[in-house]
Amino acid sequence: MAVTCSDIFKLIAAIILPPLGVFLERGCTSSFFINIILTILGYIPGILHALYVIVKY
Template sequence: MAFTASDIIKIILAFILPPLGVFLETGCGSDLLINVILTCLGWFPGILHALYVILRN
């Protein structure tokens, strides 16, 4: 699986602000809502979910 430049940027943004990385990958939807909730509960769960969403595709 080859990463593109946009994938690398999304992964970096997922570490800085997890909902932004998810938004760039999937747009406004249920994944974004789940990630916002997880990020509010704790930074680490938000990062894990963002990486899962970005690397899933």
């Protein structure tokens, strides 16, 4: 799987603001709301979930 420029932008966005990275990848789906909850509960779980979503899709 090739990494594009947009993927790099999404990864940077996921590190700075995890819900933004998920929103750019999946839109306003359940993954986005799960990531918001994880980010509120802890910044690191939000980042890990965002990276997982971006790499998986």
